[in-house]
Amino acid sequence: MLKRKAVRLLGGVVAAVAALGMAVSAQAQEKKIKIGVIYDLTGPLAGGGSELQYVGAKIMIDNFIKQGGVEGYKIEAIYADAQSKPDVAINEAVRLIEQEKVNLVLGFFSSAQCVPVAARVEQLKNFMWITTCISTAVVENKNLKYVFRPQASGQQFGLMAADMIEKNAKAKFGKEPKDMRVAIIHEDGSYGVDVAKGNEAGSKKAGFNIVLKEGYSATAPDLSSLVTKLKRARPDVIFHTGYNPDITLFARQAREQGLKFGALVGHGAGYGVYEKLKEGMGSDVNYVFNIDPISIWLANQSALDPKLPPVIKMVGEEFDKVKPGVAIRSAHVGMAASNSYVFFTEVLPRAIKKYGGVDPEALRKAALEVDLPEGGTMLGFGVKFAGEGSPIAGQNERSFPVIIQYVDDKSYVVWPKSQQQREPVLPLPKTSGFSNQ
Numbered sequence: 001m002l003k004r005k006a007v008r009l010l011g012g013v014v015a016a017v018a019a020l021g022m023a024v025s026a027q028a029q030e031k032k033i034k035i036g037v038i039y040d041l042t043g044p045l046a047g048g049g050s051e052l053q054y055v056g057a058k059i060m061i062d063n064f065i066k067q068g069g070v071e072g073y074k075i076e077a078i079y080a081d082a083q084s085k086p087d088v089a090i091n092e093a094v095r096l097i098e099q100e101k102v103n104l105v106l107g108f109f110s111s112a113q114c115v116p117v118a119a120r121v122e123q124l125k126n127f128m129w130i131t132t133c134i135s136t137a138v139v140e141n142k143n144l145k146y147v148f149r150p151q152a153s154g155q156q157f158g159l160m161a162a163d164m165i166e167k168n169a170k171a172k173f174g175k176e177p178k179d180m181r182v183a184i185i186h187e188d189g190s191y192g193v194d195v196a197k198g199n200e201a202g203s204k205k206a207g208f209n210i211v212l213k214e215g216y217s218a219t220a221p222d223l224s225s226l227v228t229k230l231k232r233a234r235p236d237v238i239f240h241t242g243y244n245p246d247i248t249l250f251a252r253q254a255r256e257q258g259l260k261f262g263a264l265v266g267h268g269a270g271y272g273v274y275e276k277l278k279e280g281m282g283s284d285v286n287y288v289f290n291i292d293p294i295s296i297w298l299a300n301q302s303a304l305d306p307k308l309p310p311v312i313k314m315v316g317e318e319f320d321k322v323k324p325g326v327a328i329r330s331a332h333v334g335m336a337a338s339n340s341y342v343f344f345t346e347v348l349p350r351a352i353k354k355y356g357g358v359d360p361e362a363l364r365k366a367a368l369e370v371d372l373p374e375g376g377t378m379l380g381f382g383v384k385f386a387g388e389g390s391p392i393a394g395q396n397e398r399s400f401p402v403i404i405q406y407v408d409d410k411s412y413v414v415w416p417k418s419q420q421q422r423e424p425v426l427p428l429p430k431t432s433g434f435s436n437q
Helices: 002-029 044-066 086-098 111-123 154-173 190-206 224-233 246-256 274-285 308-322 331-355 360-368
Strands: 032-039 074-081 104-107 127-130 181-187 209-216 237-241 263-266 289-292 402-407 410-415
Touching: 032 044, 032 086, 044 074, 044 104, 044 308, 044 331, 074 086, 086 104, 086 111, 104 331, 111 127, 111 190, 127 331, 127 360, 154 190, 154 237, 154 263, 154 289, 154 402, 154 410, 181 190, 181 224, 190 209, 190 237, 209 224, 224 246, 246 274, 274 402, 289 331, 308 331, 331 360
Parallel strands: 032 074, 032 104, 104 127, 181 209, 181 237, 237 263, 263 289
Antiparallel strands: 289 402, 402 410
């Protein structure tokens, strides 16, 4: 009898120990962060820069997976294609949160997607880390708690374009700013509208003569009427915000109709994908400007945190494996890589160590404590997010774009002066097919 009791007792102890072991094992398995990654891998936005953003983000995510994760947490990434459609982006975000049980969603190229997705993610009280889309409308007066964007905002892009032209009007064009004729054209989604607002505000501040301001659908099959209006308006400078293929369509029809001007200033998206731009514009891509956060390969590495140059080198090497033989590594790649890196090195470890995990509240608190000075990211700018009560809660207040100019299959930072690698070529030289000289 005693023997049977002892056996039963021993069996109970073994079972308890086994159960405890299973519980410990389950707990260990639970140390994982699931990240839902959403970009446009198909549709017109893919070639306009989104697929390159995906490549940059994936390089960085894979890098931390290879390192074994962060602070004992394994990383699992689940990728989704927004298909260049806002409704698909919303549905995919909800699916990843509700069905895949991701701890956060990361990515988002198009501002037309970001605005509604941010609102939906906030409603679900999940965490959203925006690497790319720039519309101020994503965060402005929304008082979002769980949405964070280290990226610069669209109106900054538009303002910087006007600033460069104003500061160079007299010296380069031989005109006072009040005599400069500018045209503002843009795709009519959240992204284009927001940048155009910055263009208009900066132009009015500079005293430019705005001869045309017009939006169009990024999927328009014909832009010849817009080109006709531009010919009548005779602008010295065109500020253009578009994706692709609309940029290619505009350039082709402008060439066919003999449109002439002194400068073409693009604002990210399609203007940041040099290979596509050159494919559509040919030699006329020479001397085109693009505004974006700086390419990590053009950043002044001596002014960066010393730990960043080796990471930049790694991103470049990994990108070259994916896209060998590219003339200019797109800023889109480094943008997504850098903004993802900030999450993995600043937000995630703080959330785990200080706030006990990777739930949305821990990630939110950790993000609000990020405090990087200028030079603290691969993009050159610092990071400090506007907090609750700010009209731009969740926006990085230390971000800024730069203006680059394409010259002979190379890109050079030409504005602002503090980042300048060479003087901007203004106006277009006579060798350009669009030159009004």
